[in-house]
Amino acid sequence: MTTTKSDFGVVSMWSQVEAAPKDPILGVSELFHADKDPSKMLLGTGAYRDDNGKPLVLECVRKAEKKLIEDAKNMEYLPTQGDNQYISRSLDLAYGKEIGNAEAIAGIQTLSGTGACRLFAEFIARFKKGAVCYVPDPTWSNHLNIFRDAGVETKAYRYYKADTRGLDFDGLKEDLGNAKEGDVVLLHACAHNPTGVDPSEEQWLEISKLFKDKNLFPFLDSAYQGFASGDCDKDAFALRMFKRDGHAMALAQSFAKNMGLYGHRVGTLSIVCASKEEATVVESQLKVIARAMYSSPPLQGANLVSTILGDEKLNALWLTEVKMMADRIIDMRAKLREALEKSGSTMGWKHVTDQIGMFCYSGLTPEQVDRLKDEHHIYMTRNGRISMAGVTSKTVEKLAQAMHAVTTS
Ligand SMILES: Cc1ncc(COP(=O)(O)O)c(C=O)c1O
Known part of the structure; x- marks a missing residue:
């Protein structure tokens, strides 16, 4: 084997590696x-x-930062599943009064929305072998990377109709109608990326019924709660409806956009289970996956979100700020x-x-x-x-x- 040395005298070990294409975003x-x-x-x-x-930087975030400095919170590792108080507040924000039996929801703090999607994809790869994940066509380009790297096959379902610039509802129903029982379907909870086209409330109800009839598993990706309409409850309509309809389902949440915490990487993955016991088992496996990937999630972002959601005044300020952005x-x-x-x-x-x-x-x-x-x-x-x-x-x-x-x- 011939070895070549660079000008710095380092032997090239990676000459067989091809440059990756640039990420489209x-x-x-x-x-x-x-x-x-x-x-x-x-x-x-x-x-x-x-x-x-x-x-x-939102004013509520600046105030929460000050409060955290005053409270002199420590900088110890979080447990692998993250901060339990943060998780519980994050789930309350998402599910609202539809949360029902919170103990039957496995929840884990994640590296923002991307990390939540990735953790869920890894979970599917391990525990739903052979399941396909249906993704809308088009979707956020990183969804395809995430499922590919986790080894989960994706199939596209029709979503957007170029000639009407609206939802291809018939195409969506036909494609998901052909999915196999138990397949996973990724849905954007609101403010579909990239199209900005969401189903109407009536169409969401029909979609939920289709999922029930076909026994499909909804995975809702909620990266924009509050940021879409300016109203956190309105933007949670679809995910709360799925919860109310009694689906076993999963949800990825991100606080990147709605709290402007992009670089803090703060999100949540939750999996709605049939019982508290099942949720405990599912959560234990999510922790096994997280432990080997990053051991424990970052502290500061979760502290900020938890402080804002847990304080009446800061929460009210946040709601006005998220509306202002929307x-x-x-x-x-x-x-x-x-x-x-x-x-x-x-x-x-x-x-x-x-x-x-x-x-x-x-x-x-x-x-x-x-x-x-x-x-x-x-x-x-x-x-x-x-x-x-x-x-x-x-x-x-x-x-x-x-x-x-x-x-x-
Ligand atoms: C649909 C969707 N899901 C998830 C994410 C994840 O973002 P982050 O990892 O910054 O929370 C984004 C960000 O653009 C998105 O648009």
């Missing part, structure tokens, strides 16, 4: 940061910005649509305000997205997904003009 940020144009605009990653385009996004949708219509565009832009949540699934083609980048220094994922949280009242006109330009010529 994170790759956009890399290109943006390399662009020197002062007017460049980043609408790729789903992270909230205020109306000056700056990241925001409202700003809703306002930007209205302004973008108005500016597009005023620009003389003859294309329909009603979907911009019909969709909900952080993202606008604009309908722009990959080629049009490339032109936005090359000619206007505007960056978004090639599926035409615009992070509305990155649009401000100062940039919305420019975005509309650029979108009009690339869709007309």
